[in-house]
Amino acid sequence: MNWTEKTWIVATCGRGCADVLKAELAALGYAPQDVSATSVGLEGDLRDAMRLNLWLRSANRVLFEVAGFEVDSADDLYEAVRSLPWELWLRRDVPFHVHGVAQHETIRDPRFAVLRCKDAIADRFVDQTGARPDSTAAPEGAACVALYWKETDARIFLDTSGVPLSHRGYRWRGWVAPLRETLAASIVLAIEWGQNPAEAFIAPMCGSGTLAIEAAWIAQNRAPGLAREDYAFLHLAGPDVAAWRDLQAEARAKFVSAPRTWIAASDVDPQAIACARENAGRAGVESLIRFHTCDFRDTPLPKPPALIVMNPEYGERMGLEDRLVPLYEGIGTYFKTKCQGMRGAVFTGNLPLGRKIGLHPTRRTAMWNGDIECRLLEFDVYEGTRDARLIRKHGGGESAPQ
Numbered sequence: 507m508n509w510t511e512k513t514w515i516v517a518t519c520g521r522g523c524a525d526v527l528k529a530e531l532a533a534l535g536y537a538p539q540d541v542s543a544t545s546v547g548l549e550g551d552l553r554d555a556m557r558l559n560l561w562l563r564s565a566n567r568v569l570f571e572v573a574g575f576e577v578d579s580a581d582d583l584y585e586a587v588r589s590l591p592w593e594l595w596l597r598r599d600v601p602f603h604v605h606g607v608a609q610h611e612t613i614r615d616p617r618f619a620v621l622r623c624k625d626a627i628a629d630r631f632v633d634q635t636g637a638r639p640d641s642t643a644a645p646e647g648a649a650c651v652a653l654y655w656k657e658t659d660a661r662i663f664l665d666t667s668g669v670p671l672s673h674r675g676y677r678w679r680g681w682v683a684p685l686r687e688t689l690a691a692s693i694v695l696a697i698e699w700g701q702n703p704a705e706a707f708i709a710p711m712c713g714s715g716t717l718a719i720e721a722a723w724i725a726q727n728r729a730p731g732l733a734r735e736d737y738a739f740l741h742l743a744g745p746d747v748a749a750w751r752d753l754q755a756e757a758r759a760k761f762v763s764a765p766r767t768w769i770a771a772s773d774v775d776p777q778a779i780a781c782a783r784e785n786a787g788r789a790g791v792e793s794l795i796r797f798h799t800c801d802f803r804d805t806p807l808p809k810p811p812a813l814i815v816m817n818p819e820y821g822e823r824m825g826l827e828d829r830l831v832p833l834y835e836g837i838g839t840y841f842k843t844k845c846q847g848m849r850g851a852v853f854t855g856n857l858p859l860g861r862k863i864g865l866h867p868t869r870r871t872a873m874w875n876g877d878i879e880c881r882l883l884e885f886d887v888y889e890g891t892r893d894a895r896l897i898r899k900h901g902g903g904e905s906a907p908q
């Protein structure tokens with residue numbers, strides 16, 4: 507495998523997070539070229555792919571394109587995939603995993619297309635080496651291949667991530683309605699927290715603590731992939747382990763263990779705080795976050811500048827809509843009475859409930875939580891008038907249509 511040959515890299519992300527991902531890529535020195543709803547493309551080699559796996563906070567996967575062809579049936583796909591030099595890219599002693607999407611009139615179930623890819627890879631291997639590699643249904647510990655087939659356009663990628671990058675490794679999976687780690691990081695980056703080191707980060711209604719933990723990692727300049735060991739690129743043929751060790755060492759050198767940043771997380775449910783503490787412990791940031799078990803209105807606040815970020819229930823998975831109206835009204839009152847001179851942000855999947863906050867957002871950004879279209883509402887709480895009016899900071903524009 508040639509680790510310095512440039513090809514097309516596609517970083518994938520949740521719907522609504524592509525602008526954040528594009529900004530992350532630009533900050534890492536790349537020139538993102540092709541932005542879709544759920545991905546950003548750029549030119550790069552496998553070393554770039556490793557670096558992106560290590561550093562990107564908002565991406566779910568980093569895909570490295572190895573081929574693209576026109577196909578009109580599953581048989582065409584099989585022949586095209588079989589013609590590729592898999593014996594140079596994969597290893598006999600490591601299982602390979604294939605996943606992907608397929609939309610073509612001849613395909614009723616995308617799993618059939620994936621199966622044909624698997625057969626083609628294994629058959630090519632047997633042709634060239636006499637041995638058949640194992641395939642596996644799970645990406646853990648495997649070399650991973652991704653298929654994207656739409657109409658006659660089929661593209662084959664080495665999925666250099668394997669297990670999605672949202673699996674940071676710190677989360678206790680038992681908590682209800684947690685935000686995915688990559689979505690939480692996208693929210694923190696979208697509201698541009700971390701640019702002013704003096705601005706505190708407060709996460710009332712923290713649930714399992716994902717927002718506060720991702721904020722703490724940003725404050726530490728911690729590469730989100732630093733502690734992760736299982737990357738699919740390490741299971742390819744002849745991985746450039748020396749380059750990977752260099753990237754890890756560089757990331758360790760940039761890590762700031764104890765940034766002087768006020769980060770707090772609170773929740774009314776003691777079990778949520780226990781879970782958030784455990785997660786923060788696993789993420790190595792328990793000592794950076796001030797935890798409080800209390801109603802959101804009683805969360806101890808520092809003086810401004812501070813950012814208050816909340817992800818209240820929105821009736822979809824946890825509570826009923828009517829019951830939540832007083833909660834959203836209470837958030838508006840809280841911002842007006844207790845958060846003057848600060849920034850506020852609310853991430854919700856229920857726009858009518860969001861309007862109950864009763865304040866005019868300076869910006870609304872559409873982001874999807876799985877299948878649920880959500881809004882990130884940002885508020886600037888103006889200091890100095892009796893009613894704490896809101897001021898427009900970002901020109902009042904929306905980053906996505908309602």
Ligand SMILES: C[S@@+](CC[C@H](N)C(=O)[O-])C[C@H]1O[C@@H](n2cnc3c(N)ncnc32)[C@H](O)[C@@H]1O
Nearest residue numbers: 684685711712713714716773774775801802817
């Ligand atoms: C949707 S969950 C937050 C999930 C969180 N973002 C995560 O990643 O785990 C909403 C949280 O708000 C908390 N909550 C509800 N009402 C509250 C209140 N009045 N004060 C503080 N927390 C509250 C719930 O206990 C729950 O943990």
